[in-house]
Amino acid sequence: MVMSGTPGSFARSVLTDRHPVLLRQVADGHPYPPDVRRALDALAEETAAPAAADATDGPSMGPLPTGAAFPDRELWERWGVAHYVGRKSWYDVPFLWAENWFYRRLLAAVGWFGPGPWQGVDPFAPVKRAELAGAEVAAELAALDGLDALAPGERDQALLRAALWGNRADLGFRLTADAGTTPDSAASAVLADDSPALWRHLAAAPPGTAAVHLIADNAGRELIPDLILLDHLLNTGRAATAVLHVKPYPYFVSDATTADVLECVRRIGRAPGRAGETGVRLREALGDGRLAIRTHPFFCAPLPYAAMPGDLRAELGGATVTLLKGDLNYRRLVGDRWWPPTSGFAAATAYFPGPLAALRTLKSDVVVGLDAATVAGLDADSRTTGTSWRTSGTYAVVQTRT
Numbered sequence: 017m018v019m020s021g022t023p024g025s026f027a028r029s030v031l032t033d034r035h036p037v038l039l040r041q042v043a044d045g046h047p048y049p050p051d052v053r054r055a056l057d058a059l060a061e062e063t064a065a066p067a068a069a070d071a072t073d074g075p076s077m078g079p080l081p082t083g084a085a086f087p088d089r090e091l092w093e094r095w096g097v098a099h100y101v102g103r104k105s106w107y108d109v110p111f112l113w114a115e116n117w118f119y120r121r122l123l124a125a126v127g128w129f130g131p132g133p134w135q136g137v138d139p140f141a142p143v144k145r146a147e148l149a150g151a152e153v154a155a156e157l158a159a160l161d162g163l164d165a166l167a168p169g170e171r172d173q174a175l176l177r178a179a180l181w182g183n184r185a186d187l188g189f190r191l192t193a194d195a196g197t198t199p200d201s202a203a204s205a206v207l208a209d210d211s212p213a214l215w216r217h218l219a220a221a222p223p224g225t226a227a228v229h230l231i232a233d234n235a236g237r238e239l240i241p242d243l244i245l246l247d248h249l250l251n252t253g254r255a256a257t258a259v260l261h262v263k264p265y266p267y268f269v270s271d272a273t274t275a276d277v278l279e280c281v282r283r284i285g286r287a288p289g290r291a292g293e294t295g296v297r298l299r300e301a302l303g304d305g306r307l308a309i310r311t312h313p314f315f316c317a318p319l320p321y322a323a324m325p326g327d328l329r330a331e332l333g334g335a336t337v338t339l340l341k342g343d344l345n346y347r348r349l350v351g352d353r354w355w356p357p358t359s360g361f362a363a364a365t366a367y368f369p370g371p372l373a374a375l376r377t378l379k380s381d382v383v384v385g386l387d388a389a390t391v392a393g394l395d396a397d398s399r400t401t402g403t404s405w406r407t408s409g410t411y412a413v414v415q416t417r418t
């Protein structure tokens with residue numbers, strides 16, 4: 017199990033380096049009143065790094081307020097709140113637990129669940145909005161015009177790759193990315209690429225039957241290529257229906273919510289050329305139900321997908337394929353554990369209720385399904401550069417179990 021406070025680990029650095037920066041960014045993002053600012057400061061203090069770099073003690077994880085501000089209490093109780101909250105230090109719990117409770121507490125601090133005037137105001141909206149208005153998004157949408165020049169197979173692959181590398185545009189990752197950790201495009205590589213198997217699997221579905229589910233990760237520059245990929249699958253008949261699973265509330269900085277889906281569809285539709293046409297089709301597909309949005313609460317659980325509840329299991333079990341986007345979904349898919357990187361992907365995901373494909377850039381320590389020679393080469397490179405190949409965002413995987 018990856019723990020939150022292991023000395024020198026990536027997980028610990030998320031708590032000690034990334035979370036304080038994020039709390040400051042949230043406080044600066046909206047003109048929050050003094051009580052919200054005090055609550056954010058209190059969360060920063062409670063979660064601050066222990067004085068010694070190898071210590072895992074410190075204040076225990078604090079509770080949420082009672083009553084209306086904690087409408088999801090029952091769920092969190094089911095997810096294990098009694099084991100950790102009020103009992104364990106932030107640095108002495110599973111990494112997944114620490115991160116998820118942190119984001120849930122952050123939402124409480126800013127009044128997301130209300131009641132009150134800040135109810136439903138996304139604390140991450142300012143950064144999400146800035147990204148959507150940026151030049152990168154405009155350029156990526158304009159690049160769609162070039163797709164006409166490609167052969168159909170190349171077009172498929174270009175759109176899949178866009179969705180894959182879109183995962184690099186994670187606003188949480190960029191909170192602490194610096195010159196030493198900014199992904200180097202020239203060195204980027206897909207370390208395991210099962211995309212041919214994914215395309216074969218989709219082609220094998222009887223015409224007009226395929227249901228493609230996509231468990232989304234980040235909004236903005238990741239969600240746009242995800243939506244474009246889903247439109248492409250619908251438009252070319254490889255999917256009869258598509259289901260987009262997003263978070264029920266703002267989470268992990270830039271994770272997509274329903275509001276973000278609508279913003280992205282609007283942004284795509286406002287673009288000239290092919291992108292604009294895609295935006296029109298996406299609106300139609302949402303309107304006629306070929307593209308559905310789901311917001312299952314389990315997507316905000318501090319647990320691996322092996323623990324998914326029966327209703328979600330049944331829904332994903334009916335998918336022709338489920339595409340899982342991003343790093344956090346990958347951690348939850350294989351279990352947040354120190355797997356040897358050469359462990360089998362199929363074995364780690366055998367419990368999953370249907371065919372699946374993980375599209376993920378590597379931004380945390382967990383990985384499976386790599387060959388030994390690749391791992392040896394990457395380890396040697398990391399020793400030379402001092403930057404871990406597992407967390408730099410330089411590498412990616414497309415792994416399937418069909």
Ligand SMILES: O=P(O)(O)OC[C@@]1(O)O[C@H](CO)[C@@H](O)[C@@H]1O
Binds near residue numbers: 183186189233234341
């Ligand atoms: O899931 P994503 O957006 O690809 O990545 C999220 C991430 O960068 O943020 C978390 C740390 O804050 C980790 O789970 C992971 O490394």
